[in-house]
Amino acid sequence: MLEIKNLHARVGDKEILKGLNLTIQTGEVHAIMGPNGCGKSTLASVIAGHPAYTVTEGEILFKGQNLLKMKPDERANSGVFLAFQYPVELPGVGMAQFLKAALNAKRKFLGQQPMDAVQFMKYMNLRAKALDITSEMLKRSVNVGFSGGEKKRLETFQMAMLEPDFCVLDEMDSGLDVDALKLVGKAVSVMREVHRSFMIITHHDDLLQYVQPDRVSVMREGRVLITGSAELVKEIEAKGYDKF
């Protein structure tokens, strides 16, 4: 699904990713752990194509294609989804309107007919229910005035709506109460399928208790130091990052 080779990326003059290698197979759930500031969110942003980050070396292959050559919207419509650590607020842009535009942009990209309003509402309400998203929340502006946990739930909901092939969840589990964690964990488990991969960036095993990772990578100072099995999570929980 995703193959990253010797990735170097910077913001301004500051190099943040310093030769990162990572492979995520199709169908794999891959957890990324690492101390604050090691470049996890930067990696997620580079994958999604944020213009603030410049790639100076290396490559990313997504389903065999050169991801770095694609514009952010092309990446999204080809199946990349990033659930943001800090989702931005879009005052005046209603969630339903926004999601309809996003869904139909993807359908257009794939050469499919747009969904009409009735089809869309049915499709949306079904997925909203599973994540306890009320119609009141869907009528409000995207992320405006929502609590941290609600924003995370809404990111998960967007993921469920867009049915991407490759989902990057950046600290989805931070700031969630136990019930919300359960909902999000369930939503991710339901979406876990042979054709879909997940990259779960996290500091804890909270979400991983609901979604057993196939593999775990530990990042430090802009690189992946070690990749192993789910056992690694327990080791990190017990001993911290110093031993890596």
Add this chain to the structure above:
Amino acid sequence: MTNFNPFLIAEKLNTDVKNPNSESWVFEVQKDGFLCADFLQTDASLDVLVVLNGENAKCHINCAYLVNKNNKININIKVLHKVKNTLSKQQIKGLITDSGYVNFIGTIEIPEYAQKCNGLQNHRGILLSPKATVSATPQLEIWADDVQCAHGSAVGPLDQNQLFYLLARGLPEQEAKRLLLRSFLGDLMPKDFDELISNWMDKNV
């Protein structure tokens, strides 16, 4: 097709209107009167003076500007709170592209005898090209002490993180920009101006 620089007096009560020339408006709102006026400026300057002339007079002035090419326009909006207990609200928002230039001067004047007035002014401009310019001068001439006044002005490019959020959800850049700009203008302008705004967006964003 609507007029190129349309205006609309949405509500008017106890208000005298003068229109000395095509670009100038003088409104005198008398006791208990109310005025709500909407202006959309694309290629012409605007000069508005509102005099709140009697107690409990209120006004809302909404102005949007959409400026492209080499167009240079002045927008002057002044509210004079001539008596106590009057209320004004000015909301100005605009989009500038190409080498467009907007010189905005917004004034709230409250003489010292006009206590208990409430004056609001808010201006925001979005620059859509590197050569687009807005000069904004809020002028507050508040001499009375028991009044409530607030003003704000912000000019800058479209927020890159907001834009990226939409791109990352698959919206093509042009569609994403139009969506953000439409919501930026929000419901500042009446429905009657929608067609003109959409046409402008289709050509300039």
